[in-house]
Amino acid sequence: xxxxxxxxxxxxxxxxxxxxxxxxxxxxxxxxxxxxxxxxxxxxxxxxxxxxxxxxxxxxxxxxxxxxxxxxxxxxxxxxxxxxxxxxxxxxxxxxxxxxxxxxxxxxxxxxxxxxxxxxxxxxxxxxxxxxxxxxxxxxxxxxxxxxxxxxxxxxxxxxxxxxxxxxxxxxxxxxxxxxxxxxxxxxxxxxxxxxxxxxxxxxxxxxxxxxxxxxxxxxxxxxxxxxxxxxxxxxxxxxxxxxxxxxxxxxxxxxxxxxxxxxxxxxxxxxxxxxxxxxxxxxxxxxxxxxxxxxxx
Numbered sequence: 001x002x003x004x005x006x007x008x009x010x011x012x013x014x015x016x017x018x019x020x021x022x023x024x025x026x027x028x029x030x031x032x033x034x035x036x037x038x039x040x041x042x043x044x045x046x047x048x049x050x051x052x053x054x055x056x057x058x059x060x061x062x063x064x065x066x067x068x069x070x071x072x073x074x075x076x077x078x079x080x081x082x083x084x085x086x087x088x089x090x091x092x093x094x095x096x097x098x099x100x101x102x103x104x105x106x107x108x109x110x111x112x113x114x115x116x117x118x119x120x121x122x123x124x125x126x127x128x129x130x131x132x133x134x135x136x137x138x139x140x141x142x143x144x145x146x147x148x149x150x151x152x153x154x155x156x157x158x159x160x161x162x163x164x165x166x167x168x169x170x171x172x173x174x175x176x177x178x179x180x181x182x183x184x185x186x187x188x189x190x191x192x193x194x195x196x197x198x199x200x201x202x203x204x205x206x207x208x209x210x211x212x213x214x215x216x217x218x219x220x221x222x223x224x225x226x227x228x229x230x231x232x233x234x235x236x237x238x239x240x241x242x243x244x245x246x247x248x249x250x251x252x253x254x255x256x257x258x259x260x261x262x263x264x265x266x267x268x269x270x271x272x273x274x275x276x277x278x279x280x281x282x283x284x285x286x287x288x289x290x291x292x293x294x295x296x297x298x
Contacts, residue, residue, distance in 0.1 A: 019099075024068045031057050036163075053165055063107075063112075064133065071137040125161040152180075155178050159174060159178045181226050187222055188270070192261065192265050192266065193207055194207045253280060260280070
């Protein structure tokens with residue numbers, strides 16, 4: 001009897017592990033956008049606001065994780081042909097579709113319930129984010145250009161929600177800058193994915209309509225807009241005009257990311273590149289350090 005209980009316990013733990021993996025914890029780094037409002041408004045030392053931002057971060061991790069599970073359910077058969085994605089729990093068969101779908105629904109409901117402890121604007125933005133990302137996973141990602149715009153709006157909603165969580169309205173400059181950074185990264189990701197799928201002699205539906213040359217142009221254009229929009233944010237956002245000092249960090253970051261994308265086809269997993277590429281990683285740390293010093297000590 002005790003042996004049966006041990007087996008059941010191990011099965012439950014294995015299931016939970018596969019669900020967590022399917023929620024892609026490494027991708028939760030994207031939800032750090034939530035903290036933009038509390039950091040850039042000089043409220044990082046306000047414990048109450050920091051706790052509220054952290055609460056919002058947890059909620060968005062739950063919502064984004066649920067969307068990832070639904071996305072993997074939909075892409076199960078396509079992911080089996082991908083050199084890396086075939087190892088995901090659902091694609092590999094370690095996590096069956098039924099428990100995956102049930103867990104996604106439960107995680108969504110719990111996350112939305114937790115959002116009711118924050119302001120109404122946050123609840124609305126979190127719900128819109130979930131519905132938008134769900135729509136993207138189910139059908140909007142099949143429409144070229146629109147797919148990138150939807151993903152980028154997801155980042156904007158994160159920043160907005162982070163502000164709403166602490167009852168602060170994000171500036172248009174910060175939202176514009178966030179949007180174009182996301183557009184830039186998304187086009188780089190599309191290029192990397194397209195090359196990978198071409199090598200496998202297979203295509204995702206939304207990739208076959210992108211041409212490499214077109215993606216190169218779109219990457220260059222969006223990179224230019226990123227630099228301009230960040231300069232506008234740094235100078236005119238009203239936070240601290242000395243933020244213009246951090247522009248070289250952003251310039252290097254954009255150029256380094258483009259270099260990795262064009263020379264090594266890196267970009268399929270942006271969150272991994274930001275950590276594994278040491279020059280890019282240290283550049284981000286220096287940008288954060290410089291921004292904090294300027295905002296809090298000048």
